Amino acid sequence: MNTVIRVEGLNKSFGGKQVLFNMGLAVQPGEMVALIGASGSGKSTLLRHLSGLACGDRRDAGSIEILGRQVQAAGRLNRRVRRLRADIGYIFQQFNLVGRLSVMSNVLLGCLGRVPRWRGCLGWFTSEEKASAMAALERVGLAEYAHRRASTLSGGQQQRVAIARALTQGAQVILADEPIASLDPESARKVMEILADINGKDGKTVVVTLHQVDYAVRYCRRVVALKAGHIHFDGSVDALNGVFLNDLYGGDLDASLMFPDHAARAREPRPLALVAA
Numbered sequence: 001m002n003t004v005i006r007v008e009g010l011n012k013s014f015g016g017k018q019v020l021f022n023m024g025l026a027v028q029p030g031e032m033v034a035l036i037g038a039s040g041s042g043k044s045t046l047l048r049h050l051s052g053l054a055c056g057d058r059r060d061a062g063s064i065e066i067l068g069r070q071v072q073a074a075g076r077l078n079r080r081v082r083r084l085r086a087d088i089g090y091i092f093q094q095f096n097l098v099g100r101l102s103v104m105s106n107v108l109l110g111c112l113g114r115v116p117r118w119r120g121c122l123g124w125f126t127s128e129e130k131a132s133a134m135a136a137l138e139r140v141g142l143a144e145y146a147h148r149r150a151s152t153l154s155g156g157q158q159q160r161v162a163i164a165r166a167l168t169q170g171a172q173v174i175l176a177d178e179p180i181a182s183l184d185p186e187s188a189r190k191v192m193e194i195l196a197d198i199n200g201k202d203g204k205t206v207v208v209t210l211h212q213v214d215y216a217v218r219y220c221r222r223v224v225a226l227k228a229g230h231i232h233f234d235g236s237v238d239a240l241n242g243v244f245l246n247d248l249y250g251g252d253l254d255a256s257l258m259f260p261d262h263a264a265r266a267r268e269p270r271p272l273a274l275v276a277a
């Protein structure tokens with residue numbers, strides 16, 4: 001099978017300050033990968049580059065391919081990156097819904113990359129597209145809210161609508177940037193379970209940045225840990241331990257809460273109390 005995400009030699013600077021250093025990454029079809037690291041380590045910047053929402057400049061070397069198609073090379077975005085974005089579902093921390101529109105209309109926005117522009121402008125969708133949007137809402141448990149104004153939903157519900165939008169989009173790859181950072185634990189659990197379900201049942205490749213290491217341990221097999229713009233670790237979640245996490249987070253993380261002993265990590269349910277500072 002072909003590699004879904006390939007990053008080679010990626011650098012990024014903002015105003016002369018380098019924030020990503022020679023990053024290399026390969027993600028295979030159907031993987032669910034957690035991106036972890038302290039605040040400012042470069043997680044969101046990397047994710048934005050993967051989706052083609054950001055790019056380096058000519059001084060920033062590096063290339064990114066998604067689904068075998070070039071997103072950027074030598075600090076330049078592929079001119080056809082908009083098309084590629086139709087295959088990438090991007091979940092934002094703050095949901096990015098249009099609050100005054102109905103839940104259903106928001107989910108239908110997922111079709112925009114694939115329908116003729118005039119239809120998108122008129123908001124004219126076929127019955128198949130509407131059925132697909134409703135099926136996506138059912139999948140995330142929100143069919144009964146289809147005709148509610150999006151702004152009236154809770155944060156957790158809005159994030160599930162955003163996931164339904166990515167499903168309707170038909171995205172092959174889901175990039176989720178701190179999707180649970182502003183949610184209560186129960187809403188966070190539901191969002192992570194939906195992402196894991198989409199990964200497990202539909203085989204979609206998921207990369208999710210997380211502040212909460214315990215959710216990474218629970219839902220992802222592979223972890224990529226960033227430290228000061230470098231890939232510090234890339235491997236099995238089983239390799240994480242308190243010493244490693246204290247080093248990664250500079251002592252801001254009380255990993256003893258998470259790994260009281262190695263054996264406890266294998267037991268379910270895993271603790272959900274720990275949040276990185």
Ligand SMILES: Nc1ncnc2c1ncn2[C@@H]1O[C@H](COP(=O)(O)OP(=O)(O)OP(=O)(O)O)[C@@H](O)[C@H]1O
Pocket residue numbers: 014019037038039040041042043044045046
């Ligand atoms: N638009 C920007 N202009 C200037 N500097 C930026 C910009 N975006 C990010 N940075 C800097 O790049 C570095 C990495 O930021 P990034 O947001 O990727 O980190 P992060 O790991 O996602 O942090 P957090 O977990 O707090 O969201 C930080 O030093 C940040 O200040």
